[in-house]
Amino acid sequence: MGWELGCLYTATAPSILLRRRVSESLKRRRIEFGVLKGDDLRRRKPVALFLRDSDSAPLSSSGFIDRTVDMDELLFAIGRTSEEEELYALLSPYKCRKLSVRFMVSLLSREKDWQRSLALLDWMNDIARYDPSVYAYNVVLRNVLRAKQWEIAHGLFDEMRQRAISPDRYTYSTLITHSGKEGLFDDALSWLQKMEEDGVPGDLVLYSNLIELSRKLRDYSKAISIFSKLKRSGITPDLVAYNTMINVFGKARLFHEARSLIGEMTTSGIIPDTVSYSTLLAIYVENKKFTDALSVFSEMRKMKCPLDLTTCNMMIDVYGLLDMAKEADKLFWSMRKIEIEPNVISYNTLLRVYGDAELFGEAIHLFRLMQRKDIEQNVVTYNTMMMIYGKTMEHEKADNLLREMQGKKIEPNSITYSTMISIWSKVGKLDRAAMFFQKLRRSGVEIDQILYQTMIVAYEKAGLVGHLKRLLAELKFPDNIPRESAVLVLAGAGRIEEAAWVFRRAVDGGEIKTIGVFKRMISLFYRYRKYGNVIEVFDRMREAGHFPDSKTIGFVLNAYGKRSEIDKAENLFREMQEEGCVLSSDVHSQMLNLVGMKKLTEKLQMNDESQ
DNA sequence: CTAGGGTTAG
Numbered sequence: 001m002g003w004e005l006g007c008l009y010t011a012t013a014p015s016i017l018l019r020r021r022v023s024e025s026l027k028r029r030r031i032e033f034g035v036l037k038g039d040d041l042r043r044r045k046p047v048a049l050f051l052r053d054s055d056s057a058p059l060s061s062s063g064f065i066d067r068t069v070d071m072d073e074l075l076f077a078i079g080r081t082s083e084e085e086e087l088y089a090l091l092s093p094y095k096c097r098k099l100s101v102r103f104m105v106s107l108l109s110r111e112k113d114w115q116r117s118l119a120l121l122d123w124m125n126d127i128a129r130y131d132p133s134v135y136a137y138n139v140v141l142r143n144v145l146r147a148k149q150w151e152i153a154h155g156l157f158d159e160m161r162q163r164a165i166s167p168d169r170y171t172y173s174t175l176i177t178h179s180g181k182e183g184l185f186d187d188a189l190s191w192l193q194k195m196e197e198d199g200v201p202g203d204l205v206l207y208s209n210l211i212e213l214s215r216k217l218r219d220y221s222k223a224i225s226i227f228s229k230l231k232r233s234g235i236t237p238d239l240v241a242y243n244t245m246i247n248v249f250g251k252a253r254l255f256h257e258a259r260s261l262i263g264e265m266t267t268s269g270i271i272p273d274t275v276s277y278s279t280l281l282a283i284y285v286e287n288k289k290f291t292d293a294l295s296v297f298s299e300m301r302k303m304k305c306p307l308d309l310t311t312c313n314m315m316i317d318v319y320g321l322l323d324m325a326k327e328a329d330k331l332f333w334s335m336r337k338i339e340i341e342p343n344v345i346s347y348n349t350l351l352r353v354y355g356d357a358e359l360f361g362e363a364i365h366l367f368r369l370m371q372r373k374d375i376e377q378n379v380v381t382y383n384t385m386m387m388i389y390g391k392t393m394e395h396e397k398a399d400n401l402l403r404e405m406q407g408k409k410i411e412p413n414s415i416t417y418s419t420m421i422s423i424w425s426k427v428g429k430l431d432r433a434a435m436f437f438q439k440l441r442r443s444g445v446e447i448d449q450i451l452y453q454t455m456i457v458a459y460e461k462a463g464l465v466g467h468l469k470r471l472l473a474e475l476k477f478p479d480n481i482p483r484e485s486a487v488l489v490l491a492g493a494g495r496i497e498e499a500a501w502v503f504r505r506a507v508d509g510g511e512i513k514t515i516g517v518f519k520r521m522i523s524l525f526y527r528y529r530k531y532g533n534v535i536e537v538f539d540r541m542r543e544a545g546h547f548p549d550s551k552t553i554g555f556v557l558n559a560y561g562k563r564s565e566i567d568k569a570e571n572l573f574r575e576m577q578e579e580g581c582v583l584s585s586d587v588h589s590q591m592l593n594l595v596g597m598k599k600l601t602e603k604l605q606m607n608d609e610s611q
Numbered sequence: 612c613t614a615g616g617g618t619t620a621g
Contacts, residue, residue, distance in 0.1 A: 109612060138613055173614045208615045243616040278617045285618090313618045348619045383620040418621045450621055 104128070105136050114143035118152070131163070138170045145178035150187075153178075167198065173205050180213040188213055204235050211244060218516045220252035221547040225580040236268060243275050250283025252549050254584050255292070258283060272303070278311045285318055293318045307338065313345045320353030328353045329362075344376045348384055355388040363388050379405070383415050390423040398423050414446065418454040425454075430462035447481075449489045456493040476502055483511045491524045499524060500533065507540050515546040522555050531559035548576070550584040557590055566598040 104124050111117040117140045124130040137160050144152045153175070160167055172195040179187035192210075195202075207230040214223035227245050230237065237245070242265045249258035258280060262272050277300040284293040297315055300307075312335050319328035332350045335342050347370055354363035367385055370377055382405040389398040402420060405412060417440055424433040437455050441447060452475070459468040476498055478486040483506040490499035503521050506512050518541035525533040538556045541548065548556070553576055560569035573591050576583065 105612075133612095135613060142613075168613095170613055177614065205614050212615060238615095240614095240616050245616095247616070273616095275617050280617090282617055308617095310618045315618095317619070343618095345619045350619095352619070378619095380620045385620095387620070413620090415621045422621070454621070 104130065105133065105139075108136055108139045111139070112143060112146075114140070114147040114149060114152075117143045132165075134160070134165050134168050134171065137165060138168075138174060141171065142174050142178075145174060148182065150184075167195075167200070169195075169200050169203055169206060172198075172200055173209050176206070177209045177212060180209065180216050183216065185213065185217065204230070204238060204241060207235065208241050208244060211241075211248065215244070215248055215251070217514060218251070219547055220248050221549045221581050223248045224252060224254075224582050225547065228580055239265070239270050239273060239276070242270060242272075243279050246276060246279045247283065249582075250280070250286070252582070253287065253551055254582055255283070255287070255289065256585065257582060259296075272305065274300075274305055274308050274311055277305055278308075278314055281311070281314050281318070285314065285321070288321075290318055290322045294322070307340065309335075309340050309343060309346070312340055312342075313349055316346060316349045316353060320349065320356055323357070325353050325357035325359060344378055344381065347375060348378075348380045351381065351384045351388070355384065355391060358391070360388060360392055377408075377410070379410050379413055379416065382410060382412075383419055386416065386419050386423070390419065390426065393427055395423050395427050395429070414448045414451045417445070418451045421451075421454050421458060425458040425461060430458060430464070433458050434462075434464065434467060449485055449492065452489040453492045456489075456495075472498055478502075483509070484514065484517050487512075487517055488520060491520050496524060496528050496530075503537075507544075512544065515541070518544070518546060519549070519552050522552055526555045526559065529562075531562045534559040535563075547579070547581070550582065550587050553581065553583060554587045554590055557587065557594065561590075561594045561597070566594050569594050 104120065108117055108120050111120060121132055121136060121140045124132050124136065137156060141153060141156050144156060157167065157171075157175070160171070172191055175191040176188045176195075179185070179191060195206075207226055211223045211226050214220070214226060223245075227237070227241075227248070230241075242261055246258050246261050249255070249261065262276060262280065265272050265276065277296060280296050281293050284290070284296060293314075297311075297318070300311075312331060316328045316332055319325070319331065328350060332342060332346060335346065347366065351363050351366055354360070354366065363385070367381070369375075370381065382401055386398040386401050389395070389401065398420065402412060402416065405416075417436070421433045421436060424430065424436065433455075437451075437458075440451075452471070456468065456471060459465075459471065472490075472495065475481075475486045475490055483502060487499055487503045487506060490496075490502060499521070503512070503517070506517075512518065518537055521537045522534050522541075525531075525537060534555055538548065538552070538559075541552075553572070557569045557573060560566065560572070569591070573583075
């Protein structure tokens with residue numbers, strides 16, 4: 001005789017009265033109770049969990065019962081139990097019953113908490129004596145990795161091996177993705193190697209993950225070349241892959257290519273979604289191409305693509321950046337009409353828009369509204385308001401905000417500090433800025449790149465040569481910050497000599513891992529017309545195995561041009577194209593110009609000789 | 612029945 005677990009629902013949150021009535025109704029039917037759960041589930045609201053004899057009539061007559069559901073939904077509710085032991089206790093009475101693996105797995109798939117999912121897996125293993133599937137392990141692995149429990153993840157992987165459960169492409173994709181996301185690139189590569197050893201074939205998601213990895217390393221050219229490899233091997237990219245690539249092309253500043261992906265998607269039968277458009281929006285905004293962003297937005301509306309919270313937030317931003325504060329304001333206040341509840345980002349963005357438009361009264365009003373209506377305020381809210389007080393030169397009020405946020409347990413971050421330093425520097429209180437900076441360093445707060453830069457600039461402006469020299473010396477021989485960061489700080493502060501010196505030593509020591517530092521040095525040298533150095537850094541970048549992007553190649557081609565080394569430029573251009581590097585139209589025309597110049601020079605020389 | 616995508620402050 002089969003027992004079945006079930007769950008009762010109402011569409012709205014069950015009242016205590018309703019719960020009591022359901023409970024009585026079940027008792028009348030001699031139905032044994034499991035757990036009574038209330039209103040803690042957001043979407044569906046289980047009233048009661050129960051066990052019933054599956055031969056009995058379906059429960060439908062009480063009027064309170066919308067439907068009976070699968071056991072997995074019941075188990076989902078049990079899975080909400082906060083304590084691991086409690087969960088164990090709840091499940092152990094069922095160990096003799098025939099709960100199918102499917103139900104357990106279904107429960108697992110909904111479980112987001114890594115400890116509880118581990119408990120479920122253990123329960124399956126130890127108490128229920130099931131053999132968890134690869135899928136079950138994958139789910140737990142995902143949760144464990146999301147919680148950054150690397151050791152446990154390795155343990156799970158070993159456990160799979162011991163139980164002769166072969167990791168599949170999901171297992172490896174999960175491992176590779178999460179390692180990559182956390183910057184553990186060596187781990188990611190070793191998982192990739194293991195995967196290849198296992199003979200697990202790569203698929204769309206694996207390629208997507210590798211693209212993701214390259215993206216994390218800001219190696220967009222590599223991402224692009226993986227994408228073309230993917231297409232060449234006959235895999236059709238899906239919506240997410242396309243959306244990722246819109247971002248990648250955008251980051252590589254290949255805007256035309258990014259935008260044309262929307263068309264490519266449509267022709268391959270994939271309808272671009274809100275994320276496709278908002279990704280495109282984001283890259284235009286990032287590159288200050290606000291009118292392009294506007295045109296994407298109108299295209300999006302023309303295609304009847306629904307708006308969502310993120311898109312609205314981005315558009316409030318765009319309107320603000322285009323000095324269209326009125327439109328930003330209008331969009332913000334019309335969000336609720338299309339059933340989108342503004343979040344803290346929406347409010348923060350509008351605050352900044354008001355600030356930029358010098359609508360200080362509106363900004364302060366909105367800020368007070370947030371406080372009055374108890375809308376979440378975060379560190380960005382405070383930083384934005386402090387910036388506004390900086391604009392109005394009310395440094396005392398900014399000071400007060402700093403205290404206020406600390407009173408509310410909102411931790412100031414380095415942006416808060418550099419905002420304060422800039423404000424004091426601006427109102428001529430440089431001693432105060434310097435003291436503040438010293439205090440920060442003593443307190444052990446991490447001094448990030450821009451904070452350093454802000455301080456270098458403040459010292460320069462104040463003419464505090466002693467302080468400035470000390471700070472620069474510290475960056476030249478960094479002991480508490482990575483040398484990569486030191487290079488970026490010095491470059492950002494326009495200290496080319498110091499930056500170049502540290503960079504060389506760091507490259508020699510193999511300490512430059514990310515392509516971004518190479519790119520930064522190349523553009524810095526280019527800006528200061530040090531073309532020989534541009535080429536030198538480029539060569540070292542290639543030696544380090546990085547794949548250059550279109551913009552960087554543009555700098556190098558021009559550098560060759562300035563040194564009248566057109567042949568080398570031509571070789572590089574050809575080589576890059578052969579390696580599958582997508583070059584922007586700017587770079588193409590640059591090359592044409594260089595070749596044209598060369599031909600012109602040769603012609604002139606021939607004319608000279610013939611005379 | 613898994614894994615991968617977009618937004619705010621210096």
